[in-house]
Amino acid sequence: MSGEQMRPNMAERVGAQALAGVRYCGGMTLLLGRSARWAFRGLFVPGVRFGREALAAQIIRIGMRSLGIVVLVQVFIGVILALQMTPPLAPWGQVDKIANIIGVAGFRMLGPIITAIVLSGFAGASIAAELGTMVVSEEIEALEATALNPIRFLVVPRVLATLVVTVLLSIVADIMIALGGYLAGLALGPEVHVGYWQRMREQLDYRDFFTGLFQAGVFGLLIGLIACYEGLKVKGGAEGVGRATTMTVVYSIVAIIVAACLFTVVFYIYEV
Amino acid sequence: MSPTSEDNPSREPPVVRVIDLVKRFSGRAVLDGVNLEVLPGETMVVMGPSGCGKSTLLRHMIGSMWPDAGRVDLFGRDLGEMSEAELDQARKRFGILFQSGALFNSMTVGENVALPLREHTNLDSDTIDIIVRIKLELVGLREALDRMPAEISGGMKKRAGLARAIALDPEILFYDEPSAGLDPVTSAEIDHLIMDLSHKLGVTSVVVTHEMDSAFRIADRMAMLDCGRMLKVASRQEFEDIRDGQVGKSPASDLIRQFLRGESEGPITARRLSSGYAEDILSVGGGEPTRSESNDA
Ligand SMILES: Nc1ncnc2c1ncn2[C@@H]1O[C@H](COP(=O)(O)OP(=O)(O)OP(=O)(O)O)[C@@H](O)[C@H]1O
Numbered sequence: 263m264s265g266e267q268m269r270p271n272m273a274e275r276v277g278a279q280a281l282a283g284v285r286y287c288g289g290m291t292l293l294l295g296r297s298a299r300w301a302f303r304g305l306f307v308p309g310v311r312f313g314r315e316a317l318a319a320q321i322i323r324i325g326m327r328s329l330g331i332v333v334l335v336q337v338f339i340g341v342i343l344a345l346q347m348t349p350p351l352a353p354w355g356q357v358d359k360i361a362n363i364i365g366v367a368g369f370r371m372l373g374p375i376i377t378a379i380v381l382s383g384f385a386g387a388s389i390a391a392e393l394g395t396m397v398v399s400e401e402i403e404a405l406e407a408t409a410l411n412p413i414r415f416l417v418v419p420r421v422l423a424t425l426v427v428t429v430l431l432s433i434v435a436d437i438m439i440a441l442g443g444y445l446a447g448l449a450l451g452p453e454v455h456v457g458y459w460q461r462m463r464e465q466l467d468y469r470d471f472f473t474g475l476f477q478a479g480v481f482g483l484l485i486g487l488i489a490c491y492e493g494l495k496v497k498g499g500a501e502g503v504g505r506a507t508t509m510t511v512v513y514s515i516v517a518i519i520v521a522a523c524l525f526t527v528v529f530y531i532y533e534v
Numbered sequence: 535m536s537p538t539s540e541d542n543p544s545r546e547p548p549v550v551r552v553i554d555l556v557k558r559f560s561g562r563a564v565l566d567g568v569n570l571e572v573l574p575g576e577t578m579v580v581m582g583p584s585g586c587g588k589s590t591l592l593r594h595m596i597g598s599m600w601p602d603a604g605r606v607d608l609f610g611r612d613l614g615e616m617s618e619a620e621l622d623q624a625r626k627r628f629g630i631l632f633q634s635g636a637l638f639n640s641m642t643v644g645e646n647v648a649l650p651l652r653e654h655t656n657l658d659s660d661t662i663d664i665i666v667r668i669k670l671e672l673v674g675l676r677e678a679l680d681r682m683p684a685e686i687s688g689g690m691k692k693r694a695g696l697a698r699a700i701a702l703d704p705e706i707l708f709y710d711e712p713s714a715g716l717d718p719v720t721s722a723e724i725d726h727l728i729m730d731l732s733h734k735l736g737v738t739s740v741v742v743t744h745e746m747d748s749a750f751r752i753a754d755r756m757a758m759l760d761c762g763r764m765l766k767v768a769s770r771q772e773f774e775d776i777r778d779g780q781v782g783k784s785p786a787s788d789l790i791r792q793f794l795r796g797e798s799e800g801p802i803t804a805r806r807l808s809s810g811y812a813e814d815i816l817s818v819g820g821g822e823p824t825r826s827e828s829n830d831a
């Protein structure tokens with residue numbers, strides 16, 4: 263075989279990449295479908311256990327770990343936003359609008375998206391590492407041989423937990439961004455902080471809050487699915503586990519940003 | 535009373551039946567037309583050189599790998615045709631001890647053993663607790679009840695894995711190298727446990743092992759796997775005859791004899807020397823690899 267034939271050309275490489283991408287999405291969809299089926303059966307079919315304790319344990323594990331970082335990061339985001347908005351708004355005497363802008367930006371997008379990114383590192387990576395290690399040490403196989411479906415037993419509680427935690431932490435995040443803006447306002451002057459909460463409340467309605475939380479739910483679902491998928495398809499020992507954690511973070515962040523962009527476009531068009 | 539294929543081939547239907555099983559990994563046939571029948575109540579020992587596909591064969595018998603050709607029947611039914619629910623039903627009727635023990639590392643030893651009971655029975659937790667203690671006592675691990683798998687030795691992990699495998703009182707037990715890496719006394723204890731389960735409870739056992747002493751101690755029948763093919767399936771007596779007999783009756787029995795005796799010279803080593811080396815040298819710098827080494831460690 264000559265070197266010419268061995269080396270795939272550009273078109274072939276792009277084709278192979280595209281095919282791998284399609285296969286990846288297909289695998290994820292399959293995992294989503296199976297998880298949904300098991301979650302549904304767990305809730306509604308008598309005799310199939312749902313694993314409430316497992317879900318609670320995962321929520322606590324993921325949530326407690328990430329809470330501190332989310333609070334910290336989001337307060338700083340609020341501070342940054344307020345400080346950066348002051349120079350362009352000040353000449354127009356509009357610094358009081360900082361409360362309104364932080365409200366919309368934080369509740370609609372920054373709260374959920376930054377929470378999700380923090381969680382892809384915290385929850386996503388640790389789930390992928392955990393499941394990957396279980397694959398390597400034959401634990402998944404042992405589960406199956408014990409007639410315990412790994413999807414029901416491992417994937418469903420983890421995906422649901424990331425979903426729930428992302429939503430809950432997004433609520434915390436929204437408040438923390440607002441708080442950060444207020445703290446910066448205290449330093450910036452009374453135009454900013456006097457009546458800050460009042461203006462923010464007038465600006466926001468329930469749609470800003472719920473579109474944000476809806477997106478947070480989708481982000482959480484994506485993180486959970488990607489992490490479980492990467493973890494379960496680990497091959498080849500510790501090296502594979504390391505790769506899976508890295509790829510989980512990378513793919514999660516890409517998926518979150520793409521989904522956020524799609525949502526923003528849809529919400530913009532339909533004026534939600 | 536050991537059933538053998540020679541004197542009653544059709545009296546009782548086999549509980550495990552492997553028919554013309556073929557399995558390829560990236561084009562290389564690891565199992566290449568394997569046949570094996572395991573009769574109810576017997577202890578079948580599967581032997582073979584490292585990397586010859588013993589664990590792979592076992593994985594097909596428990597329905598965690600699927601054949602590229604051929605089939606595996608369990609309790610008289612084709613595994614490949616069972617629905618997910620039927621497969622799970624069948625899985626509750628057998629237990630398996632994995633080569634590494636495969637304990638769930640996030641649970642204590644006791645919780646590991648309790649898991650199948652908690653998930654598949656309606657027993658209350660007190661009863662489960664008692665059963666767990668009984669099973670752990672059986673494998674001599676009562677004191678490890680509350681330890682985590684990471685805190686116990688390899689041999690203890692294996693015994694804990696065995697306790698978990700017998701938690702649901704299975705009809706068939708699959709063992710992947712139950713005594714590898716254990717000290718001689720513990721290993722003999724495990725052998726006795728396997729024999730006890732088989733003789734007292736009538737459990738059918740399929741044991742993959744390298745330890746010849748242990749193999750001849752526990753086996754009713756033995757099977758020799760080599761390069762993806764089943765070289766010979768016969769009673770323990772026949773294998774003993776081959777081991778103690780003369781060289782030169784047939785190439786197959788020479789090969790088996792070398793394996794059983796653990797000798798460093800014979801057809802197995804001769805084959806290893808003659809094949810591969812030249813190709814490996816010549817294939818440097820291009821062309822397809824002719825041989826791939828086993829990389830499961
Ligand atoms: N999932 C897999 N993917 C690719 N190759 C595999 C896989 N599982 C096993 N193999 C290959 O199949 C061959 C047989 O493996 P197997 O684990 O069945 O051997 P074994 O007889 O149990 O060996 P040992 O006595 O060392 O446990 C090996 O060469 C191994 O590399």
Ligand SMILES: [Mg+2]
Pocket residue numbers: 588589590633710
């Ligand atoms: Mg093996």
